Amino acid sequence: MTPMEYRDDFANFYEEVGRHFPEEEVVYRSLRGRLRKKFVLKLLNEETGSFLDIGCNAGIYITGFKGHVAVGIDLSPSVLRRAKQRCMSSRLKAKCHFIAGDAQNLDFIRDIQFDFILCSEVLEHLLHPERVLSRISRILKPGGRALITTPNYRGEKPTWVPMGLLRLYLTGEKYYHTAYRPEELSQMAQTAGLTVLEAGTLEWEVKYAAKPPAVLFVLLRWLNRLTFKMGSLDRLNQRLYDSLTLLCYCVARLLGLENLFRRFIREGVRSYVILGRS
Numbered sequence: 001m002t003p004m005e006y007r008d009d010f011a012n013f014y015e016e017v018g019r020h021f022p023e024e025e026v027v028y029r030s031l032r033g034r035l036r037k038k039f040v041l042k043l044l045n046e047e048t049g050s051f052l053d054i055g056c057n058a059g060i061y062i063t064g065f066k067g068h069v070a071v072g073i074d075l076s077p078s079v080l081r082r083a084k085q086r087c088m089s090s091r092l093k094a095k096c097h098f099i100a101g102d103a104q105n106l107d108f109i110r111d112i113q114f115d116f117i118l119c120s121e122v123l124e125h126l127l128h129p130e131r132v133l134s135r136i137s138r139i140l141k142p143g144g145r146a147l148i149t150t151p152n153y154r155g156e157k158p159t160w161v162p163m164g165l166l167r168l169y170l171t172g173e174k175y176y177h178t179a180y181r182p183e184e185l186s187q188m189a190q191t192a193g194l195t196v197l198e199a200g201t202l203e204w205e206v207k208y209a210a211k212p213p214a215v216l217f218v219l220l221r222w223l224n225r226l227t228f229k230m231g232s233l234d235r236l237n238q239r240l241y242d243s244l245t246l247l248c249y250c251v252a253r254l255l256g257l258e259n260l261f262r263r264f265i266r267e268g269v270r271s272y273v274i275l276g277r278s
Contacts, residue, residue, distance in 0.1 A: 011075055011102070013175065014125075018076025020169045024058045030242040031210070031249050035203045036149065036270060037061075040120060043147055043274070049115030051094070052139070054103050054132065055122035059083030063090045067115070070094045073101045104128050106135040113139050117146040123185075124150045124178050133192040137277060145197065146275040148189070152201050152268060153179035168235050185273040194275040204268035205249055208261040213244035 027033040041064045044051070048067040056062060056072030057079045063086055070092070074080050080098045087096045101108065103122055117136055123129040136146050160174045180188075182199040189196055220237045224230060252258055 014075045015078060016170055017166065018057070018074070018079040021166060022169075023079075024060055024082075026165070026238075028060065031245045032203050032206050032269065034246070035205060036120070039202050039272070040118065040147065040149070043145070044116065044118070047116040047145075049141075049144075050113065052109075052114040052117045054106070054117065054119040054136075056080075056083055056098070059086045059096075059098075061118060061120070062094075062096060063087060063092060065092070065094055067094055070096045071114075072096070072098045073103065073106070074098075075100065075102055104131045106132070106139070109135070109139050111138045112141055115141055115144045117144070120147070120149045121151075123148065123180065125176060127176065130188055130192065133188050133194065136275070137193040140194075140275075140277045142277055144277060146194070146277075147272065148185055148275065149202075149270055149272045150185065151177075151179035152181065152271040165238065168231055168238070180271050182271045182273060185271055189273055189275050194277060196273055197276045198274040199272065201268035201271055203270040204262070204265045205252075205258070206245070206269050207265050209249040209252065210241075210245045212248055213241045216244070217241040 028037055037060070040061055044061060044064055045066065047065070050069045051062070051065045051067055051071070053059075053061055053070070053072045056074050057076075059072055059082070062070045062072050062083065070087075072080070072083055074083070077100050080100055083098055084096075099108075103119070104126055117140055119132060119136070123132060126132065133148075140146055157178060159176065159178050161177045162174055163170065163172050166172075166175070182201060186196045186199045217237060217240070220240075221234065224233045224237065252261065
């Protein structure tokens, strides 16, 4: 997919992702997803006013909100339908609204409206992430907070990458998926007029817990590609990898090894910034 094709087919691609990729089942059963969800919900549980989730997917964070009004925005109508169903079945006290829209064009939201804004795992998919931050700076209430999370990276910054896990659910060779260092997110936020309250990385536990299962994962994937070439076996392999990674994490915590591992791990695989507006 070329940059021109990305611009022309952006909405269609992510509607296909929303329709076929069960993110709430695949991502949030993994160690990465569980650690990220715990981090986000810890901040979200401190909020009781109005909440905007940019790139809300199936509404997993909105159902954890205990405030008054929650608004979810996503490009995919398919995931918004699942979000609505999730909220209806969870008996939320908050009034929930869902809007199909592009995170890079949020002009339809009026200024100074939300106490807490979440934009988790969205900026890395966009060619113009600065537009999102610019709009956040106008719709976040003074004294409110915004949380941004993205993949972290070391070495060369990624751009157009292989489909990876999405290959098990969609066709195609590459898609746009970049990453940001915490300092890059901070710089973009400050340029947009936001105040950086905190910046750093998370999900560092993945760096030790995923190493042993990764050896088996690569071996089984290689054998499948050499022999059966079955997507169902690749999906089974992914589930096995996620389960073993979670098991390694639990064993390390049980044996009290986390502090030892932490000495050798400088940063996590996920970047975040917590932002404010004066």
